[in-house]
Amino acid sequence: MKFIAYMSLQTQMMTQKEVEDFLLCIREKNSRMGVTGILLLIQGKFIQYIEGPSTKIDKLYKTIEKDSRHTDLILLDTGSIKEQQFKDWSMAYHEINERQVKDVMKNKNLDLKKTFTPKEKNNHPALEVLYTFVSTLTN
Numbered sequence: 175m176k177f178i179a180y181m182s183l184q185t186q187m188m189t190q191k192e193v194e195d196f197l198l199c200i201r202e203k204n205s206r207m208g209v210t211g212i213l214l215l216i217q218g219k220f221i222q223y224i225e226g227p228s229t230k231i232d233k234l235y236k237t238i239e240k241d242s243r244h245t246d247l248i249l250l251d252t253g254s255i256k257e258q259q260f261k262d263w264s265m266a267y268h269e270i271n272e273r274q275v276k277d278v279m280k281n282k283n284l285d286l287k288k289t290f291t292p293k294e295k296n297n298h299p300a301l302e303v304l305y306t307f308v309s310t311l312t313n
């Protein structure tokens with residue numbers, strides 16, 4: 175099993191209905207593939223964590239990379255895992271705004287621009303946002 179975390183820029187705003195249809199489709203597909211994870215949308219930036227059987231994750235990431243609904247993907251982290259962390263989530267989804275990010279990070283001076291400035295992977299600040307947000311859900 176493996177996981178991949180990446181961030182990207184949304185290319186077009188989605189209506190509520192489009193978001194619902196999008197989630198229905200990806201949750202249905204993920205359930206079939208045994209893929210789980212979480213997707214955050216933070217003011218036009220997606221941060222997603224997907225996990226599951228390695229071959230499925232590799233194939234899915236290739237598909238996601240080509241999706242025109244977003245662009246400029248940056249691979250933040252990837253690795254092997256013994257078991258899935260989001261067993262109950264075929265894809266959790268949260269739209270969060272700047273204030274919520276700052277609250278979660280307990281840092282009122284957090285500079286979102288710097289947080290999401292495209293950089294190379296490894297200790298990307300966006301990863302900290304992802305993992306900190308996840309910890310608030312599971313605590």
Ligand SMILES: Cc1cc2nc3c(=O)[nH]c(=O)nc-3n(C[C@H](O)[C@H](O)[C@H](O)COP(=O)(O)O)c2cc1C
Binds near residue numbers: 200237
């Ligand atoms: C930000 C983002 C996240 C996505 N996450 C998933 C996902 O977790 N699972 C999935 O099956 N498709 C996901 N998709 C959609 C895929 O890119 C693709 O449209 C979908 O898997 C259908 O592919 P297919 O027509 O080749 O079956 C995502 C797309 C975007 C833009």
